Amino acid sequence: MNDIDETGNTVAANVRRLRAQRGLTTQQLAERLVDLGRPIIANAITKIEQGRRRVDVDDLMALAIALGVTPNTLLLPHEVHGQHQATAISEAVPHATLWHWADGTMPLPPSVDPTVDGTESEEESKRLEAEFRRQAAPQAFHPAAVFAHLVDLETALKSAMETVRSTPMLAPQVARVAEMYAEAWTAIAGGMKEIGQEARRVEDMRALAEKLEAVVAKAEQSK
Template sequence: MHCTENMSDVVAEQIRRHRTRLGINREQLAEECARLGAPELTYAAITNIETGRRDKAGKRRREVTIDELMTFAYALSVPPLLLMLPLGSVDAVPSPARWGGQHPRTLWKWATGEEPPTFLGPEGRPVADDSKIADDDNLDRFEVWQQVSLPTEVYRSHDAALNALKKASGRHDFAVERHGADAKQTRQARQEYLDALSGLAGALNEMSTLGLRLSAYSRKWVDDMKRFELLDRPEAVKVFEPGSRVGEA
């Protein structure tokens, strides 16, 4: 991977790689894209994308747009970010010129809000970029990143709490059926369920404070969170209803 390449070159190579892995040709991929509502991604368009044909100035004749990247990712059943940052396939991917090419894992952490933007330091290691945005002393790049990336951290906490509640809820239901409602094992499982329920409620309260949109949840969980007064804004937490536009968590 040469740092003079652009991100469309990376995506194009990954499209070709995953298409080949699936054993489908460009015509088949074009048909799949058309079924997904992107008929403009024809055989010719895919050929231009994959081959990276250049004009006389050396510029790609066909870049990959964000919309197209999402379509290709769906068509090939690949995480969209993996088309841009192919973990385990290359040692460096292009990034803004000041940064130089960086390892895809480094940029992956930035893209997912785990770590701030970096550039390659004198020793070739990533260094956090604490420059000023637009030369404004009030716009420290690292401080701005900390503020705007907070939702990604909150959602990670939410997902961990949600998974813990799903497991605890399942264990409690199993204990009731296996041992009965008053058994010692069931009481222990219920306490674990209540602890996990409190954990999810805490995550939802933090999300509500930040003004983040909430998903919908099992009626039992919502009723229990309200009954035990675990929610700061109970009206903000919705019950999942089939056919609703609010997705279930």
């Protein structure tokens, strides 16, 4: 069996941090897990937090739900600054890069992505980015994610500026993400104007939804 690696140690630190933040004892967290149908005794939780007990994928899901976070919150570094060499990644990358990859926004850099050879043209790189986003999450998820993060443009702008102020080296990544969303919104806006004229009755909504999915896919392919 493989030893606990960097990601296992990150999970241990995050479980320990989140449990403390919520004011839970290991026994109280164990009781939550019993209620969720995935029991882990208090002593085992202590071993997890000390990096002495492995967390399988079912335990990870249960711990995330019990602590009120997503599995990514447990898997990835909590700090904004710095770089991290996660399990199976050949070199350290910025924390933001790992988060963008984990939420399906951007692929890993070519230098650590075994699916590319690092010699791709700009056009090919954009195609690979679009392919990554299609594969990383259900297509229907992406438009909802855009709404969730970018409907409040003022909040989005403040968040982007705070990121760049705190970690200037992330400015190119922030710019690339902003460019990606701008391109997608432009394509979606054009498509909505076109197909909106055709949806005049309630029974047309199903066809409208299918067309919108096609527009989103086209926007992804164009990046």
